[in-house]
Amino acid sequence: MPISRAALEALPKIELHVHLEGTVDADTARTLAANHSLDPSSLPLGDAGYPTRFDSFQHFVDCYLGVSALIRTPDDLGAIAAAFAKAQQAQNVLYTEVTFTALTHVRNGMEPKAMWQAVSDGFAEADTHIRLIVDAVRDMGPQHGTDTVALVEAADADICALGLSGIEGSTPEREFRMLSEAAQEMGLGLTIHAGETKGPEIVRAALDDLGAQRIGHGVGSMPDDELVARLVKDFVPVEVCPTSNVVLGVFPSLEEHPFPEMWKRGMNVTVNSDDPPFFSTTLTDELENASRLAVLEVADVAELQRRAAHAAFCSQDVKGNLLAAIGVWEEEHTEVPS
Numbered sequence: 391m392p393i394s395r396a397a398l399e400a401l402p403k404i405e406l407h408v409h410l411e412g413t414v415d416a417d418t419a420r421t422l423a424a425n426h427s428l429d430p431s432s433l434p435l436g437d438a439g440y441p442t443r444f445d446s447f448q449h450f451v452d453c454y455l456g457v458s459a460l461i462r463t464p465d466d467l468g469a470i471a472a473a474f475a476k477a478q479q480a481q482n483v484l485y486t487e488v489t490f491t492a493l494t495h496v497r498n499g500m501e502p503k504a505m506w507q508a509v510s511d512g513f514a515e516a517d518t519h520i521r522l523i524v525d526a527v528r529d530m531g532p533q534h535g536t537d538t539v540a541l542v543e544a545a546d547a548d549i550c551a552l553g554l555s556g557i558e559g560s561t562p563e564r565e566f567r568m569l570s571e572a573a574q575e576m577g578l579g580l581t582i583h584a585g586e587t588k589g590p591e592i593v594r595a596a597l598d599d600l601g602a603q604r605i606g607h608g609v610g611s612m613p614d615d616e617l618v619a620r621l622v623k624d625f626v627p628v629e630v631c632p633t634s635n636v637v638l639g640v641f642p643s644l645e646e647h648p649f650p651e652m653w654k655r656g657m658n659v660t661v662n663s664d665d666p667p668f669f670s671t672t673l674t675d676e677l678e679n680a681s682r683l684a685v686l687e688v689a690d691v692a693e694l695q696r697r698a699a700h701a702a703f704c705s706q707d708v709k710g711n712l713l714a715a716i717g718v719w720e721e722e723h724t725e726v727p728s
């Protein structure tokens with residue numbers, strides 16, 4: 391039986407791939423611009439908000455950086471973090487690992503201590519558990535990786551992992567080995583955006599050159615049977631964001647998205663929202679899309695959440711609590727044959 395929207399709303403959720411700066415909606419972006427007396431025509435926004443389709447990944451990056459540049463003060467950041475935490479709580483997201491490009495804000499002049507404090511105070515405004523993945527950006531070059539590591543080493547914040555994002559193919563993955571070394575030294579996780587807009591070679595480089603523990607997106611792996619077999623065998627967590635891939639033009643429609651194939655081939659997939667207002671989606675919407683496309687039932691959706699819990703960069707105690715909540719939901723939503 392198809393799973394209902396109400397059941398998905400009640401589902402205890404875990405989200406592993408969402409960007410804090412990507413949660414700024416169009417109204418908030420306009421307000422930030424007004425507060426800082428910036429010319430609204432400089433905003434990457436039409437009257438209707440963000441574009442419904444981006445012309446290219448570069449177009450999206452420009453839009454994203456335009457919005458990031460509106461975040462001028464720790465108060466701006468705190469308000470964004472609080473709004474995000476409340477939205478996660480409202481969707482019954484129990485646990486989130488949110489990616490935050492901290493270096494962008496420091497390079498724009500924000501004082502690091504105040505920045506970390508603002509994020510942590512914002513998250514504390516809702517009853518949900520949120521931890522940070524601090525990412526470096528490929529197209530900013532290796533120095534961005536080195537400076538990100540230094541920022542994280544000095545940070546007083548609940549950071550669970552390092553990440554790498556940005557334009558694939560702009561800088562070879564091996565030039566970001568400082569991320570792997572620092573993650574190992576600091577006992578942090580490492581997740582790499584790979585196979586989002588480019589193919590299997592980037593996913594292999596993320597695994598072989600950087601020792602990625604999780605792959606962000608990974609849809610570009612699909613044409614390579616050997617790589618898919620490896621991802622299945624090693625059960626590498628793959629953070630799939632279906633609507634993001636469609637709005638960025640990676641696939642023409644949700645119907646042509648490979649999520650169902652990834653699921654059927656036994657890949658360790660999780661479902662995520664990436665930059666929800668930029669793509670007019672939410673985590674609940676993405677779970678609904680995934681359920682419809684792959685014809686998932688209650689047990690399958692519970693399994694998706696269990697995989698996310700196991701893939702999370704958190705303690706066994708936290709995982710245990712998440713798994714228990716998922717188990718309760720599954721029991722409540724499983725029909726007992728009469």
Ligand SMILES: [Zn+2]
Pocket residue numbers: 407409555583606664
């Ligand atoms: Zn992403």
